[in-house]
Amino acid sequence: MSTPQPAGPGAPPDPPPGILARDLHRSFGTVRAVAGVDLTVRRGSVTALVGPNGSGKTTLLLILAGLLAPDHGSVLVAGADPGSSATARSRVGWMPDAFGTWDSLTAVEVLTTMAGAYRLPAGQGRARAWELLRTVHLDDLAAAPAHTLSRGQKQRLGMARALINSPEVLLLDEPASGLDPRSRIEMRSLLRGLAAAGTTVLISSHVLAELDEMVDDAVFLSRGRTVSSEQLRVGVTERRWRLRTLDGPALQRWASAARVTLHPDTDAPDGAGSVLVDLTDDAAAAALLAAAVGAGVPVVSLAPVSGRLEQAYLSLDTERR
Numbered sequence: 207m208s209t210p211q212p213a214g215p216g217a218p219p220d221p222p223p224g225i226l227a228r229d230l231h232r233s234f235g236t237v238r239a240v241a242g243v244d245l246t247v248r249r250g251s252v253t254a255l256v257g258p259n260g261s262g263k264t265t266l267l268l269i270l271a272g273l274l275a276p277d278h279g280s281v282l283v284a285g286a287d288p289g290s291s292a293t294a295r296s297r298v299g300w301m302p303d304a305f306g307t308w309d310s311l312t313a314v315e316v317l318t319t320m321a322g323a324y325r326l327p328a329g330q331g332r333a334r335a336w337e338l339l340r341t342v343h344l345d346d347l348a349a350a351p352a353h354t355l356s357r358g359q360k361q362r363l364g365m366a367r368a369l370i371n372s373p374e375v376l377l378l379d380e381p382a383s384g385l386d387p388r389s390r391i392e393m394r395s396l397l398r399g400l401a402a403a404g405t406t407v408l409i410s411s412h413v414l415a416e417l418d419e420m421v422d423d424a425v426f427l428s429r430g431r432t433v434s435s436e437q438l439r440v441g442v443t444e445r446r447w448r449l450r451t452l453d454g455p456a457l458q459r460w461a462s463a464a465r466v467t468l469h470p471d472t473d474a475p476d477g478a479g480s481v482l483v484d485l486t487d488d489a490a491a492a493a494l495l496a497a498a499v500g501a502g503v504p505v506v507s508l509a510p511v512s513g514r515l516e517q518a519y520l521s522l523d524t525e526r527r
């Protein structure tokens with residue numbers, strides 16, 4: 207394995223992060239909502255913002271969107287401070303957890319009004335609005351008053367609204383709540399596509415399994431502080447896998463000959479044919495499966511017990527408040 211070499215004098219510098227926050231603090235009266243957040247979000251990545259209820263996620267996102275001033279600390283979003291620079295705010299897309307204002311406007315009017323607020327020329331704003339309505343599959347409901355939309359449809363309109371200014375940084379607070387399964391899948395692929403095109407995406411959600419499928423990195427908050435930052439798509443983390451077989455004794459004989467440690471699966475409805483095994487990565491899982499099947503063990507399935515995010519989250523000492 208080669209050791210990474212330090213960048214030489216001619217090497218291009220690392221691109222600046224999409225979001226950089228240092229030592230952020232924000233209190234509401236005696237409640238310390240954000241109490242020491244450090245955050246670096248790689249440009250062009252999708253990063254999960256995870257933490258229990260009341261851990262400060264929404265407060266942090268509001269600060270990053272330039273909608274709430276921190277009491278202390280520094281923020282750079284797309285290279286500028288969103289609190290003091292209108293240019294920085296114009297580079298940010300913000301989707302709150304509930305779609306609020308302008309209920310008397312139609313769906314398309316919500317988007318053209320927003321486009322106007324970003325000073326897009328009228329024709330361009332209309333074109334962008336229609337393009338986004340098609341992206342979120344609301345073009346059939348373009349003329350419907352926003353307040354008549356269902357919760358999931360409002361969420362999709364909220365996503366379109368957040369994208370109207372083609373933001374460099376997209377901040378999403380619980381964007382999938384209320385979405386049906388197809389819309390969730392479409393949202394995942396939309397966000398991955400945006401990230402591939404260079405958009406930095408920070409997304410908060412409590413549905414870790416859903417985030418697991420789309421995020422590159424994760425930042426964990428507890429009681430207003432960053433407790434961990436992880437790059438999930440790189441590095442090696444041991445995960446627990448469930449192996450099911452038609453022949454438990456044959457599996458046990460093979461495992462003891464192959465020196466593979468198996469743990470009892472106390473959660474399985476029929477524990478006899480199901481065991482747990484800790485594996486470092488997908489390659490180790492593939493090797494174990496090939497070896498067991500090659501030795502004649504009738505394996506039914508081998509799958510991770512929990513997602514990467516769920517496992518990382520549960521291993522942290524986070525607290526609700």
Ligand SMILES: Nc1ncnc2c1ncn2[C@@H]1O[C@H](COP(=O)(O)OP(=O)(O)OP(=O)(O)O)[C@@H](O)[C@H]1O
Binds near residue numbers: 258259260266
């Ligand atoms: N405007 C406010 N006035 C007073 N307290 C507030 C205000 N906004 C947030 N808080 C408090 O700050 C703390 C953090 O709230 P925040 O909404 O940021 O948490 P969260 O992680 O987004 O929670 P959830 O997962 O439940 O949405 C909570 O204790 C909350 O009660």
